[in-house]
Amino acid sequence: MQQSAQLYDVINRRRDTRREFTGEPVDDGVLHRILSAAHCAPSVGMSQPWDFVMVRDATTLETFRDHVTDERAAYARTLDGERAATFERIKVEGIVESGLGIVVGYDPTRGGPNVLGRHAIADAGLYSVVCAIQNLWLAATAEGLGVGWVSFYREEFLRDLVGFPEHVRPVAWLCVGAVSGLPEVPDLERFGWRHRSPLDGVLHDERYQAGSNLAT
Numbered sequence: 563m564q565q566s567a568q569l570y571d572v573i574n575r576r577r578d579t580r581r582e583f584t585g586e587p588v589d590d591g592v593l594h595r596i597l598s599a600a601h602c603a604p605s606v607g608m609s610q611p612w613d614f615v616m617v618r619d620a621t622t623l624e625t626f627r628d629h630v631t632d633e634r635a636a637y638a639r640t641l642d643g644e645r646a647a648t649f650e651r652i653k654v655e656g657i658v659e660s661g662l663g664i665v666v667g668y669d670p671t672r673g674g675p676n677v678l679g680r681h682a683i684a685d686a687g688l689y690s691v692v693c694a695i696q697n698l699w700l701a702a703t704a705e706g707l708g709v710g711w712v713s714f715y716r717e718e719f720l721r722d723l724v725g726f727p728e729h730v731r732p733v734a735w736l737c738v739g740a741v742s743g744l745p746e747v748p749d750l751e752r753f754g755w756r757h758r759s760p761l762d763g764v765l766h767d768e769r770y771q772a773g774s775n776l777a778t
């Protein structure tokens with residue numbers, strides 16, 4: 563396969579993983595490679611404003627899983643009818659099953675006080691962290707691992723759990739682990755929650771045109 567075809571193949575195979583974790587430990591060399599992929603992501607002013615905390619302790623994994631279960635219930639209470647019934651069937655995390663959580667933090671003090679390119683757009687730091695997460699996700703896919711991004715949590719809870727100082731913002735809990743396989747169809751599509759919108763619905767010529775966007 564050509565290099566470009568391999569890259570597109572990984573991009574298309576990448577899936578958010580919840581159910582497929584086997585619990586087999588991730589090889590240290592593989593973990594180092596996917597973290598290195600994250601660490602060479604683009605970042606505003608080359609600030610590299612990320613931190614990665616590896617969580618494997620069973621008690622910590624369970625504590626976080628319990629918190630996420632509460633937040634899932636809080637979200638479920640905002641739904642009714644068909645949405646509530648559909649959501650009931652959707653798994654939103656594989657925290658304990660994966661055996662490894664990578665908590666990604668954003669440290670806005672990295673790169674000093676005058677980060678090149680961030681003076682007008684403070685969020686550019688956060689965007690950089692998300693680029694690192696995507697690199698990690700694609701590298702993990704290429705390595706045959708599953709990744710599940712969990713966002714059903716309160717930031718203060720996760721900050722305390724992993725000991726981030728006040729100025730470091732938790733951006734993601736990533737469940738990372740060996741999998742039996744990756745689903746071809748995203749869970750949210752499979753369970754009828756939502757479908758990927760067509761590309762045409764988000765393209766605009768020259769200027770944004772309200773109403774040309776088919777995606778709702």
Ligand SMILES: Cc1cc2nc3c(=O)[nH]c(=O)nc-3n(C[C@H](O)[C@H](O)[C@H](O)COP(=O)(O)O)c2cc1C
Binds near residue numbers: 655710
């Ligand atoms: C910022 C962000 C937060 C997410 N939070 C969750 C989550 O809490 N639980 C979950 O199961 N999936 C979560 N996801 C995964 C999405 O549901 C998933 O990416 C989407 O359904 C498309 O599926 P795919 O990633 O397999 O293509 C999150 C994804 C992103 C980018």
